[in-house]
Amino acid sequence: MKRSHFLRNTVLSLSATLVLAACGGTQEATTTSEDAASGPWLVGTEPAFPPFESQSDSGELVGFDIELIQAIGEQAGVDVEFESLPFDGLIPALQAGTIEAAISGMTITKERSETVDFSRPYFRAGLAIAVDSEDSETTSLENLEGKTIAVQIGTTGAEMAGSIKDAKVTTFDSAPLALQELANGNADAVINDAPATLDAIATGNIPDIKVVGELLTEEFYGIAMPKDSPNREILNAALNELLENGTYDTIYEKWFGTAPVGTLPETAF
Numbered sequence: 001m002k003r004s005h006f007l008r009n010t011v012l013s014l015s016a017t018l019v020l021a022a023c024g025g026t027q028e029a030t031t032t033s034e035d036a037a038s039g040p041w042l043v044g045t046e047p048a049f050p051p052f053e054s055q056s057d058s059g060e061l062v063g064f065d066i067e068l069i070q071a072i073g074e075q076a077g078v079d080v081e082f083e084s085l086p087f088d089g090l091i092p093a094l095q096a097g098t099i100e101a102a103i104s105g106m107t108i109t110k111e112r113s114e115t116v117d118f119s120r121p122y123f124r125a126g127l128a129i130a131v132d133s134e135d136s137e138t139t140s141l142e143n144l145e146g147k148t149i150a151v152q153i154g155t156t157g158a159e160m161a162g163s164i165k166d167a168k169v170t171t172f173d174s175a176p177l178a179l180q181e182l183a184n185g186n187a188d189a190v191i192n193d194a195p196a197t198l199d200a201i202a203t204g205n206i207p208d209i210k211v212v213g214e215l216l217t218e219e220f221y222g223i224a225m226p227k228d229s230p231n232r233e234i235l236n237a238a239l240n241e242l243l244e245n246g247t248y249d250t251i252y253e254k255w256f257g258t259a260p261v262g263t264l265p266e267t268a269f
């Protein structure tokens, strides 16, 4: 405090930025960044959702979400650590305050927004129907009435499947397990986020399935935080900076092979 007074009084003509730059490395500079964001952030993720998050052969977390949150942490000057959790355990962990944030291809929904806060949207996705590649009859939701649909527990896809008349919904802990059930011939369809299903097909991870029809929804992913988290503004500011300075585009292209299409809205709804 004393030293910053001294600085203020002696370098009156300098802008705040210059003052900070001038005393970079001194106690004030450190205190300022600590006040802004106290790390590390423990970030929860369900690591079976490529290309957003998965585990490499050596057990390391990789994916679009992983690199994005690491870049956000770097931008904000905060260390990021990860905790792997089941998808339906992420919101309870945020509510319990055992993690600072969750990044897990999580759709910003009104219902979830009642219990957690989200960052601004960082990815545009949507649900799609996957069926056996030989299936020429299923093209829309109506065709799924009375059918067996495999889904990942706690997801927007599971909710959509639950709304289909007479459908038998079977739930799995991860999207790849639901897709495998379809490939094994034990389900008629899967309702899952299109980018994740398309990745499973493109990589050959799940053979002999295809995506049919139009996207069922438009959804935006957000980084979830506990309600009224002090980190929300810091995280959003860092994310906005990455969207503007090209870092976001670089990470996007690495994981999706193309530049992002269109711009993201500032809010999901």
Ligand code: GLN
Pocket: 046, 049, 087, 104, 105, 106, 107, 108, 152, 154, 155, 156, 157, 175, 193
């Ligand atoms: N986007 C979907 C949801 O939020 C699925 C997320 C996931 O499986 N990781 O419910």
